[in-house]
Amino acid sequence: MNALARVDERTNDLWIQQLMRGMPRLSQLAKARRIARLRKPANDLGRLLKRDYVRCLRRSIAYPQVKEIVETFQRILPRYNSKAVRIMSTASFHGVAERLGFKVMAQPFGGSEGLALRGFYATHGGGMLKHPLIFVNTAHHPIVITTSFLHELGHHASHQILNLGPAREHFYFGGGYVDQLMEPSELAADIVVSFAGYPEKVARKIFSDSWDWGLVARAAKLPEAAFSAVQNHLKRAYGFDLYVEQVPAEQRLQYLSGIVHYAKLRWALLAEYDL
Numbered sequence: 001m002n003a004l005a006r007v008d009e010r011t012n013d014l015w016i017q018q019l020m021r022g023m024p025r026l027s028q029l030a031k032a033r034r035i036a037r038l039r040k041p042a043n044d045l046g047r048l049l050k051r052d053y054v055r056c057l058r059r060s061i062a063y064p065q066v067k068e069i070v071e072t073f074q075r076i077l078p079r080y081n082s083k084a085v086r087i088m089s090t091a092s093f094h095g096v097a098e099r100l101g102f103k104v105m106a107q108p109f110g111g112s113e114g115l116a117l118r119g120f121y122a123t124h125g126g127g128m129l130k131h132p133l134i135f136v137n138t139a140h141h142p143i144v145i146t147t148s149f150l151h152e153l154g155h156h157a158s159h160q161i162l163n164l165g166p167a168r169e170h171f172y173f174g175g176g177y178v179d180q181l182m183e184p185s186e187l188a189a190d191i192v193v194s195f196a197g198y199p200e201k202v203a204r205k206i207f208s209d210s211w212d213w214g215l216v217a218r219a220a221k222l223p224e225a226a227f228s229a230v231q232n233h234l235k236r237a238y239g240f241d242l243y244v245e246q247v248p249a250e251q252r253l254q255y256l257s258g259i260v261h262y263a264k265l266r267w268a269l270l271a272e273y274d275l
Contacts, residue, residue: 045260048178048257053268056181061184065188069188073195088149103131118173119135119136119148143234148172157192170185174254175254177257177261195266195269198262203270226263
């Protein structure tokens with residue numbers, strides 16, 4: 001590495017550290033409504049349970065785009081949508097980042113506001129970043145850390161697929177999932193996570209009963225049998241059992257919202273697009 005490259009690298013690292021020191025302020029400015037909603041996680045969960053995810057898919061993202069997202073990630077992650085993506089180490093995050101040309105910063109970010117943040121994706125940082133940056137908050141459970149990385153990786157990989165305008169910073173919080181259904185870029189990132197956690201064979205087993213299908217596909221109320229199958233899958237694939245994890249009650253509700261959200265989204269992708 002030459003001297004100029006070392007200077008650039010130090011500038012990037014300095015900007016990242018400055019950004020992280022200012023993150024509580026930045027996160028409040030960027031997503032004030034979502035942070036407020038996190039203080040009432042039961043309300044957010046109630047909205048998720050009622051929402052028909054198929055309608056959201058139809059409004060926000062088309063079949064060719066979803067198919068291209070899957071094909072893109074099959075090149076990035078071996079056996080994507082064939083096997084559940086396992087919990088990833090931070091070293092594996094950096095390996096993916098090196099291949100795709102972005103930086104990763106993974107570190108714990110705690111506190112009442114800090115835990116609300118799962119991660120973010122930034123492309124320029126006011127002109128100071130040489131490469132796009134993914135930040136992952138490692139203060140969470142390993143399955144949540146992996147989910148956060150995949151969500152932000154979804155932003156990085158899907159921008160051109162969705163033909164979006166100039167990229168901006170995307171902050172990922174543990175709530176406000178209904179709002180994410182309305183934003184194509186956020187929905188695409190969540191689609192990446194859903195396929196990663198529920199590959200096709202698993203999804204067809206969980207969501208294949210007769211209540212899935214009709215003249216018009218719907219994915220609204222998640223039946224108890226399907227939710228039980230989702231929980232069993234998470235235990236087998238990830239060793240994750242929400243009801244034995246030692247987390248505060250409010251955070252437990254946030255994790256539960258994530259489980260419901262990604263399961264219903266995977267159900268909708270199968271029911272609407274047969275993927």
